[in-house]
Amino acid sequence: MNTTFTLLEQINDTASVRALSKEQLSQLSTELRDFILQSVSQTGGHLSSNLGTVELTVALHHVFNTPDDKIIWDVGHQSYGHKILTGRRERMATLRQFGGLSGFPKRSESVYDAFGTAHSSTSISAALGMAVAARHLNLPNRQHIAVIGDGALTGGMAFEAMNNAGVTEGINLLVILNDNDMSISPPVGALNRYLAKLLSGDFVNTARERLKKILKVAPPMLEFARRFEEHAKGMVVPATMFEEFGFNYIGPIDGHDLDSLIPTLENLKNRGGVQFLHVVTRKGQGYKLAEDDPIMYHGPSTFNPSEGIVASNVPKKLTFTQVFGDWICDMAAADARLVAITPAMREGSGLVEFEAKYPTRYFDVGIAEQHAATFAAGLACDGLKPVLVIYSTFLQRAYDQVIHDIALQNLDVTFAIDRAGLVGADGATHAGAYDIAYLRCVPNVAIATPSDELEARGLLTAAYQHNGAAAVRYPRGSGVGAEVSSDLTPLPFGKAHVVRQGQKVAILAFGPLLHMARPAADEVGAALVDMRWVKPLDEALLIELAKTHTHFITIEDSSVAGGAGSAVSEWFAAHGLNPHLLHLGLPDQFIDHGDVATLLAQHDLSVEAVASKVRQFVA
Numbered sequence: 001m002n003t004t005f006t007l008l009e010q011i012n013d014t015a016s017v018r019a020l021s022k023e024q025l026s027q028l029s030t031e032l033r034d035f036i037l038q039s040v041s042q043t044g045g046h047l048s049s050n051l052g053t054v055e056l057t058v059a060l061h062h063v064f065n066t067p068d069d070k071i072i073w074d075v076g077h078q079s080y081g082h083k084i085l086t087g088r089r090e091r092m093a094t095l096r097q098f099g100g101l102s103g104f105p106k107r108s109e110s111v112y113d114a115f116g117t118a119h120s121s122t123s124i125s126a127a128l129g130m131a132v133a134a135r136h137l138n139l140p141n142r143q144h145i146a147v148i149g150d151g152a153l154t155g156g157m158a159f160e161a162m163n164n165a166g167v168t169e170g171i172n173l174l175v176i177l178n179d180n181d182m183s184i185s186p187p188v189g190a191l192n193r194y195l196a197k198l199l200s201g202d203f204v205n206t207a208r209e210r211l212k213k214i215l216k217v218a219p220p221m222l223e224f225a226r227r228f229e230e231h232a233k234g235m236v237v238p239a240t241m242f243e244e245f246g247f248n249y250i251g252p253i254d255g256h257d258l259d260s261l262i263p264t265l266e267n268l269k270n271r272g273g274v275q276f277l278h279v280v281t282r283k284g285q286g287y288k289l290a291e292d293d294p295i296m297y298h299g300p301s302t303f304n305p306s307e308g309i310v311a312s313n314v315p316k317k318l319t320f321t322q323v324f325g326d327w328i329c330d331m332a333a334a335d336a337r338l339v340a341i342t343p344a345m346r347e348g349s350g351l352v353e354f355e356a357k358y359p360t361r362y363f364d365v366g367i368a369e370q371h372a373a374t375f376a377a378g379l380a381c382d383g384l385k386p387v388l389v390i391y392s393t394f395l396q397r398a399y400d401q402v403i404h405d406i407a408l409q410n411l412d413v414t415f416a417i418d419r420a421g422l423v424g425a426d427g428a429t430h431a432g433a434y435d436i437a438y439l440r441c442v443p444n445v446a447i448a449t450p451s452d453e454l455e456a457r458g459l460l461t462a463a464y465q466h467n468g469a470a471a472v473r474y475p476r477g478s479g480v481g482a483e484v485s486s487d488l489t490p491l492p493f494g495k496a497h498v499v500r501q502g503q504k505v506a507i508l509a510f511g512p513l514l515h516m517a518r519p520a521a522d523e524v525g526a527a528l529v530d531m532r533w534v535k536p537l538d539e540a541l542l543i544e545l546a547k548t549h550t551h552f553i554t555i556e557d558s559s560v561a562g563g564a565g566s567a568v569s570e571w572f573a574a575h576g577l578n579p580h581l582l583h584l585g586l587p588d589q590f591i592d593h594g595d596v597a598t599l600l601a602q603h604d605l606s607v608e609a610v611a612s613k614v615r616q617f618v619a
């Protein structure tokens with residue numbers, strides 16, 4: 001691996017990229033790729049997608065007049081090269097760390113980041129909005145480029161945007177499909193099959209055969225035929241689907257070949273209108289290990305590039321995700337009605353083993369959270385027991401489906417909500433801060449918040465056995481390391497667990513922050529309750545506690561506004577009770593990336609800070 005970056009170090013803005021010769025652009029690409037590998041190996045981050053978009057990034061900044069022209073990176077996990085070329089090279093060592101660069105485009109970070117992203121499939125909508133704004137503001141030369149992956153293109157929003165864009169006139173919109181035939185895991189669905197067909201060459205041949213047949217009966221189409229043949233020779237495939245949507249489809253072209261990319265982009269830049277460029281890349285390009293295993297290198301933590309990722313021999317605590325993964329396999333063995341759904345997050349959600357064991361009961365529906373929820377509803381209508389396995393942040397996408405399709409019809413769907421609470425390096429876009437608030441106001445939805453791994457298993461069983469919608473939310477990574485048994489005994493539905501009796505003061509903990517509150521409870525002699533359920537609350541226990549306790553403190557790893565503490569507060573008010581209340585949890589602000597413990601401490605969620613808050617409260 002190269003460790004000198006002679007040319008890259010001279011690039012401080014994109015005007016310098018635009019000034020480079022063909023040879024220099026090629027050198028720049030090599031240096032950029034090496035820099036990304038070196039840098040990500042030291043910080044962790046999204047590696048394979050960034051290695052795959054090096055040439056595309058260089059070509060875009062060479063051809064387009066950024067930052068005036070707008071590049072919108074879908075998901076944005078492939079934007080490291082863009083960050084490096086736009087004045088942030090020296091800060092790459094801080095990537096995804098507390099106070100450092102974000103792992104995604106962020107408008108407040110750079111004028112080159114035209115739109116903040118991290119959740120998938122938003123780029124075409126945002127770019128279309130900007131393109132229409134440019135028309136409105138009479139900026140006819142401004143270009144708007146959405147770069148979207150084949151995975152992100154499976155998201156419904158991308159199609160909603162194309163549907164709108166295809167009939168919008170007088171705009172400059174270029175959609176670039178970065179097709180690497182991968183999502184995080186292998187891509188799924190009919191769209192993937194269609195793209196593969198476009199690339200296989202069969203499409204050109206089939207289209208040519210079809211055309212010959214048409215020509216036999218329709219001679220006036222000769223002119224079209226001539227054009228088609230020309231296009232076919234130049235690898236310009238008449239891609240019915242994108243053209244039917246009103247785009248001018250160009251491609252597929254090799255996304256690692258600057259000699260193809262640059263003239264094509266220059267040509268498209270001068271054309272205006274609504275253009276669709278299909279670019280083929282390889283995820284992990286240029287780093288053999290990532291090319292061979294793009295899943296492993298999708299988002300690695302730090303590693304040595306010459307060795308690659310090595311499995312650690314040090315026994316680690318089970319993560320909540322692993323506990324879930326084991327539970328779902330065991331529950332599936334016990335109940336043939338169980339089916340599992342993931343919106344494109346097999347690995348992160350702990351479903352690899354489930355898929356291997358129960359392939360016909362496993363559904364990866366693509367990056368399609370809304371569909372995933374309604375699909376679950378449909379399965380439940382016929383007596384199957386779907387478990388929708390989903391990150392808290394991505395369930396936000398399916399809110400109406402949860403309400404209208406699942407809860408309103410009182411359907412039996414279990415939500416296994418992973419990445420609840422702060423997630424760390426991915427930051428504000430991925431924080432699972434709101435699920436309690438947005439779910440607890442929906443009738444018919446039960447919500448459980450395990451405080452440790454063993455409890456997660458018991459609550460998953462309870463939620464699954466509950467005949468209705470029930471969610472279990474658990475955080476990224478591991479908890480206290482509670483030993484997990486293999487049985488499938490449910491914890492009692494809607495019942496809390498008193499960890500410690502106390503006097504006058506009661507701490508009601510929802511989720512893993514229970515353990516953070518324990519020293520404070522010991523210190524002031526407070527009762528400590530592992531509430532386990534946000535909904536239903538253990539009302540019998542609250543009634544008992546209210547008889548002898550005057551001060552209540554709630555603690556949760558989710559938004560205080562509308563959260564579990566609010567539920568307790570509402571319950572007291574509804575019962576004419578008025579104890580002293582203190583709510584601890586996430587504040588009413590977005591919390592950026594960083595190490596979770598540091599971020600929590602910053603918001604008074606550390607053992608010391610909680611103890612201090614409790615002391616002040618009861619004084």
Ligand SMILES: Cc1ncc(C[n+]2csc(CCOP(=O)(O)OP(=O)(O)O)c2C)c(N)n1
Nearest residue numbers: 049118119120149150151152182183184344
């Ligand atoms: C709404 C939403 N769901 C899921 C994800 C998680 N996610 C991030 S990247 C990714 C795969 C994207 O595939 P693609 O767009 O093809 O990009 P590639 O990783 O291949 O570069 C997924 C599922 C997300 N960011 N947003």
Ligand SMILES: CC(=O)[C@@H](O)[C@H](O)COP(=O)(O)O
Nearest residue numbers: 075077118299348419426476
């Ligand atoms: C970009 C994206 O959405 C995913 O790649 C995400 O970063 C994965 O997060 P986990 O590492 O928590 O699975």
Ligand SMILES: [Mg+2]
Nearest residue numbers: 149150151182
């Ligand atoms: Mg892809």
